[in-house]
Amino acid sequence: EAGVAQSPRYKIIEKRQSVAFWCNPISGHATLYWYQQILGQGPKLLIQFQNNGVVDDSQLPKDRFSAERLKGVDSTLKIQPAKLEDSAVYLCASRKHATQVYNEQFFGPGTRLTVL
Amino acid sequence: QQPVQSPQAVILREGEDAVINCSSSKALYSVHWYRQKHGEAPVFLMILLKGGEQKGHEKISASFNEKKQQSSLYLTASQLSYSGTYFCGTERGGSQGNLIFGKGTKLSVKP
Numbered sequence A: 001e002a003g004v005a006q007s008p009r010y011k012i013i014e015k016r017q018s019v020a021f022w023c024n025p026i027s028g029h030a031t032l033y034w035y036q037q038i039l040g041q042g043p044k045l046l047i048q049f050q051n052n053g054v055v056d057d058s059q060l061p062k063d064r065f066s067a068e069r070l071k072g073v074d075s076t077l078k079i080q081p082a083k084l085e086d087s088a089v090y091l092c093a094s095r096k097h098a099t100q101v102y103n104e105q106f107f108g109p110g111t112r113l114t115v116l
Numbered sequence B: 001q002q003p004v005q006s007p008q009a010v011i012l013r014e015g016e017d018a019v020i021n022c023s024s025s026k027a028l029y030s031v032h033w034y035r036q037k038h039g040e041a042p043v044f045l046m047i048l049l050k051g052g053e054q055k056g057h058e059k060i061s062a063s064f065n066e067k068k069q070q071s072s073l074y075l076t077a078s079q080l081s082y083s084g085t086y087f088c089g090t091e092r093g094g095s096q097g098n099l100i101f102g103k104g105t106k107l108s109v110k111p
Helices: none
Strands: A005-007 A010-013 A019-024 A031-037 A044-050 A053-056 A065-068 A075-079 A088-095 A111-115 B004-006 B009-013 B018-023 B030-036 B043-049 B054-056 B060-065 B070-075 B084-091 B105-110
Touching (some): A005 A088, A019 A111, A031 A075, A044 A065, A044 A075, A075 A088, B004 B084, B009 B018, B018 B105, B030 B070, B043 B070
Parallel strands (some): B009 B105
Antiparallel strands (some): A019 A075, A031 A044, A065 A075, A088 A111, B004 B018, B018 B070, B030 B084, B060 B070, B084 B105
């Protein structure tokens, strides 16, 4: 079974520019998560989708971050405009269903963003 | 509330054992353990549910103390491949399946 795919793997931008990340979850996984992982820290949830609906976006900085999951499959995360403190790895994860027991989250390889 | 992991870092020789702890101040439904190697995605190790059931690796064991809201990951007879950063992710009942991850424990296994 193919894993979670993300692109690009690396991105370097100047502050105030915009950037977008793409995620393709494991086929059949209803739940999709975007995390931000700052160097030396654990992943921090930004947004959770169940199919194409948002379940939790309480920690998403909505003045600059946006995300969508069209048709309940692929998802994009956008930052506009970027700030220096947005430098991090952005991880996408998927799960068969959020509230079923014994199903783990599968993480993609991440996109490493550097904001100069 | 972010769970607290201890220790922050540990260095072992091959064959030695280690215990990593994860504590929460809130009542938990489950605890998930992941290992992340440098520059790679976190990889699932173990799920522990309230009530004591668990699912995970053959060579890694863990426990979940509901009274203390604490989970411990036991790494026995460590191998070089065990090196990495270990994260616990805690899930509360009614949280819609969201995990809150700790800051991680960096494990280095030396030959």
